[in-house]
Amino acid sequence: MEMLLKELSSASKLLTDFKEMYEYENRLKTFTKWPFQENCKCTPENMAKAGFIHCPNVNEPDVAKCFFCLLELEGWEQNDDPWEEHTKRHTCDFLSLPKNFEDLTMEEYYMLEMTRLRTFICRIGRRIINSFEEEVATTRRHLVDYFVSKHQYTPPLPLPLSDDPSTQHSEGSHCQSK
Template structure:
């Protein structure tokens, strides 16, 4: 997804096309890929920092919204992909993978906490019935 063209391809069903600041082209230039859900057709995610944004308004400027919500994103400071050296690319990719692992770990922890909470509630109900 380092390629602008690949990111742009994800916006085939993007709801904003004309008379707005958040066109598919500007979204892709800001590092976003389109990842809609059934209830939210305008969800985007930065391929690099994995920050998800939704609720876009026609006057929203993708680059500005990205930098406000994720100011430390390495993509925002990255020089054009074709000008990166191999070492710079591997450093960026290392950070991107770290971001991914961190997000997955947080999701797993949240899921585990939910499971613990549900189990605890079920046990409480069972103990209340028997005691």
């Protein structure tokens, strides 16, 4: 549970930090240690124009993430065009803007920001749910192992599903995606 709380805290910080990344200059500032500086297509300037920020880690010094759609790419090569790499892997509303960000009306900005927030919440929420489900499965395995070893308990076999559809419960039927 502690790991989930840390992930939620980290996600909350990213959510607010990434809001500042609408500005090209803020994205560009993240590329101070970018391995490709000149004589290539994936310069810091081109990366920032394509919505990317530099998010390196110890093992991967060339990780770049779109602040808007959260697409994360690594393994960049000098001839990789950031805009092209971004668009062929994911549809990003930031890249699809019909005009410069600075020229957006307040209404257009708020609609764009709502899309960014929805994308962020769905991506991070799914990751947190997956982590929680893994933690539950691990805990369940430990409990079953404990009862089997300490009490010679044998878990019952799962009951066969009935052929009668009215007695079956459809998991997840209450939530539908668009």
